Amino acid sequence: xxxxxxxxxxxxxxxxxxxxxxxxxxxxxxxxxxxxxxxxxxxxxxxxxxxxxxxxxxxxxxxxxxxxxxxxxxxxxxxxxxxxxxxxxxxxxxxxxxxxxxxxxxxxxxxxxxxxxxxxxxxxxxxxxx
Amino acid sequence: xxxxxxxxxxxxxxxxxxxxxxxxxxxxxxxxxxxxxxxxxxxxxxxxxxxxxxxxxxxxxxxxxxxxxxxxxxxxxxxxxxxxxxxxxxxxxxxxxxxxxxxxxxxxxxxxxxxxxxxxxxxxxxxxxx
Amino acid sequence: xxxxxxxxxxxxxxxxxxxxxxxxxxxxxxxxxxxxxxxxxxxxxxxxxxxxxxxxxxxxxxxxxxxxxxxxxxxxxxxxxxxxxxxxxxxxxxxxxxxxxxxxxxxxxxxxxxxxxxxxxxxxxxxxxx
Amino acid sequence: xxxxxxxxxxxxxxxxxxxxxxxxxxxxxxxxxxxxxxxxxxxxxxxxxxxxxxxxxxxxxxxxxxxxxxxxxxxxxxxxxxxxxxxxxxxxxxxxxxxxxxxxxxxxxxxxxxxxxxxxxxxxxxxxxx
DNA sequence: GTGGTCTAGACCACG
DNA sequence: GTGGTCTAGACCACG
Numbered sequence: 427x428x429x430x431x432x433x434x435x436x437x438x439x440x441x442x443x444x445x446x447x448x449x450x451x452x453x454x455x456x457x458x459x460x461x462x463x464x465x466x467x468x469x470x471x472x473x474x475x476x477x478x479x480x481x482x483x484x485x486x487x488x489x490x491x492x493x494x495x496x497x498x499x500x501x502x503x504x505x506x507x508x509x510x511x512x513x514x515x516x517x518x519x520x521x522x523x524x525x526x527x528x529x530x531x532x533x534x535x536x537x538x539x540x541x542x543x544x545x546x547x548x549x550x551x552x553x554x555x556x
Numbered sequence: 557x558x559x560x561x562x563x564x565x566x567x568x569x570x571x572x573x574x575x576x577x578x579x580x581x582x583x584x585x586x587x588x589x590x591x592x593x594x595x596x597x598x599x600x601x602x603x604x605x606x607x608x609x610x611x612x613x614x615x616x617x618x619x620x621x622x623x624x625x626x627x628x629x630x631x632x633x634x635x636x637x638x639x640x641x642x643x644x645x646x647x648x649x650x651x652x653x654x655x656x657x658x659x660x661x662x663x664x665x666x667x668x669x670x671x672x673x674x675x676x677x678x679x680x681x682x683x684x685x686x
Numbered sequence: 687x688x689x690x691x692x693x694x695x696x697x698x699x700x701x702x703x704x705x706x707x708x709x710x711x712x713x714x715x716x717x718x719x720x721x722x723x724x725x726x727x728x729x730x731x732x733x734x735x736x737x738x739x740x741x742x743x744x745x746x747x748x749x750x751x752x753x754x755x756x757x758x759x760x761x762x763x764x765x766x767x768x769x770x771x772x773x774x775x776x777x778x779x780x781x782x783x784x785x786x787x788x789x790x791x792x793x794x795x796x797x798x799x800x801x802x803x804x805x806x807x808x809x810x811x812x813x814x815x816x
Numbered sequence: 817x818x819x820x821x822x823x824x825x826x827x828x829x830x831x832x833x834x835x836x837x838x839x840x841x842x843x844x845x846x847x848x849x850x851x852x853x854x855x856x857x858x859x860x861x862x863x864x865x866x867x868x869x870x871x872x873x874x875x876x877x878x879x880x881x882x883x884x885x886x887x888x889x890x891x892x893x894x895x896x897x898x899x900x901x902x903x904x905x906x907x908x909x910x911x912x913x914x915x916x917x918x919x920x921x922x923x924x925x926x927x928x929x930x931x932x933x934x935x936x937x938x939x940x941x942x943x944x945x946x
Numbered sequence: 947g948t949g950g951t952c953t954a955g956a957c958c959a960c961g
Numbered sequence: 962g963t964g965g966t967c968t969a970g971a972c973c974a975c976g
Contacts, residue, residue, distance in 0.1 A: 438951060445653045452656030464963065475953045480964075488748075491660070493824045496960045496963050506660055513661055518671075520654055523575045524647060525675045526582035530621070530636055531643055535676045541648075542672065545655045546665045564753040568975060605976050698966060705913045712916030724948065735968045740949075751920070756948050756975045766920055773921055777914060778931075783835045784910055785935045786842030790881070790896055791903055795936045801908075802932060805915045806925045813920055828960065865961050 427455040431472055439474055440481040447486065451502065454551040462492065462500040489513075557585040561602050569604055570611040577616065581632065584681040592622065592630040619643070687715040691732055699734055700741040707746065711762065714811040722752065722760040749773075766813075817845040821862050829864055830871040837876065841892065844941040852882065852890040879903070 427450045431442055450456045462468070465483060469476035483500050486492040494500040528538050557580045561572055580586045592598070595613060599606035613630050616622040619642075624630045658668050687710045691702055710716045722728070725743060729736035743760050746752040754760040788798050817840045821832055840846045852858070855873060859866035873890050876882040879902070884890045918928050 440951080445649075445656075448660060449652060449656040452659045466963085477954085478952060481951090494964070495824055496965085497823065499963055506662070513657065517654060517658060520650070521671065522579060522675050524650055524654070525672070526575075526579040526679060527643065528647060529582045529676070529679050530578060532636070535673070538676075539669065539672070541651065542655070542669070543665070545652055546659070546668075549656060549659050563757065564755055570975080608976060700966080705909075708920060709912060709916040712919045726948085737969085738967060741966090743949090754949070756950085759948055766922070773917065777918060780910070780914055781931065782839060782935050784907060784914065785932070786835075786839040786939060787903065788907060789842045789936070789939050790838060792896070795933070798936075799929065799932070801911065802915070802929070803925070805912055806919070806928075809916060809919050830960080868961060
């Protein structure tokens with residue numbers, strides 16, 4: 427899986443990394459139970475500090491995506507059962523703003539639904555489709 | 557239009573304000589050509605610093621939603637033709653992440669589409685529907 | 687409120703700090719809504735790094751004890767409504783072990799209950815008694 | 817006696833093992849003078865490293881629960897007279913923190929006492945009741 | 947002035 | 962070899 431950090435983005439590095447990993451989980455590039463690279467390794471590969479990688483891993487752990495221990499390092503969890511209710515709140519607020527923006531910009535409901543479905547399509551075969 | 561700032565949110569105040577105004581534009585609470593309250597007035601009403609309000613107004617101006625001049629203050633523009641290309645990038649990246657997250661959490665495409673349409677519905681009558 | 691860090695303890699500094707603050711909340715030395723010292727200030731006072739203090743504050747925030755923002759710094763929340771169910775699990779496992787140990791050591795139920803009540807007594811007037 | 821290690825717990829394995837053995841002693845599953853399984857055997861049964869088992873045994877020895885020699889292996893001691901003063905310190909600090917947390921969370925003294933007694937009850941018949 | 951991010955590097959605990 | 966803790970210090974975002 428290819429991860430690309432934009433160093434001059436206003437989105438923090440740890441957040442960029444988190445988002446790309448979550449997308450990687452959705453589209454099947456990362457499987458349940460799969461072992462993640464070590465914090466040190468990934469930091470080196472991406473050219474970022476290991477503390478920044480750790481922060482991302484810890485957030486993914488808190489959100490239920492990842493488990494970590496000193497024996498096996500970090501890995502994708504088999505089930506994502508943590509923080510669902512927090513997620514519901516988040517998605518509602520994010521989605522409302524996103525749709526408002528799209529509508530104001532003149533995007534028709536039909537077109538947004540199409541865009542929407544094409545993303546869902548691109549994630550076929552990832553987690554959630556078994 | 558009622559605006560509600562959560563002071564202990566992790567979303568910056570200027571961003572909360574921006575989002576709510578964009579939602580207000582989408583659902584018709586704010587019309588094209590409508591004059592916005594003065595920076596000083598709005599800051600006072602919301603109990604926030606006027607630098608913060610100015611920041612929001614400037615961002616809305618940069619994004620093409622608002623025009624500002626010394627005489628008339630700020631008002632909603634008649635056309636939103638600025639910053640479209642930035643918007644395209646943003647919506648694509650945000651939407652991809654949002655859908656990835658929803659899918660990983662076990663939300664079915666059908667249910668997300670429904671949630672999605674209900675938001676679109678709630679914006680009936682606002683800008684973009686004329 | 688006096689906080690004392692043992693630098694050669696096996697309990698991490700951030701955990702020592704957290705525990706003492708939670709005890710301070712229980713016994714009324716820290717009140718709901720009270721402002722905490724800034725991260726920098728407390729780090730200086732205790733002779734520890736500000737990142738260590740930040741870690742404690744962030745944990746207390748995650749556990750629902752503290753809210754933080756850039757305007758007011760950190761403060762004790764008015765209600766502690768986060769993470770209750772996690773706490774239930776934790777207390778059960780900790781309590782079982784603690785009691786097993788006490789019983790093995792020859793401590794009688796009566797004496798442990800007495801110790802127990804004396805702690806509860808010492809927290810009279812703190813949060814939870816209003 | 818059944819021991820269950822959670823490999824993705826944040827509590828170290830040697831500590832999980834120690835706690836469960838101490839609980840087993842309290843509830844009578846392990847008796848005074850009883851011989852413990854060999855380090856190698858237990859490690860194999862639990863699927864953990866034998867260094868880890870050795871660490872637990874050594875700690876239990878240091879705390880006065882277990883005696884070890886080359887001939888008889890490890891066994892539960894007849895009297896637990898070592899490390900009492902350490903235990904006193906520990907229980908006081910742990911109990912204070914536990915009760916503070918419970919109180920802050922809104923748990924009433926009555927309910928905590930009830931929980932407390934139910935654990936004591938569940939240990940009826942173990943060591944400390946003869 | 948407040949907390950947040952990021953880097954850098956040392957040392958430690960676990961297994 | 963893995964992640965965890967702690968320190969140190971720079972720069973930034975928010976208000």
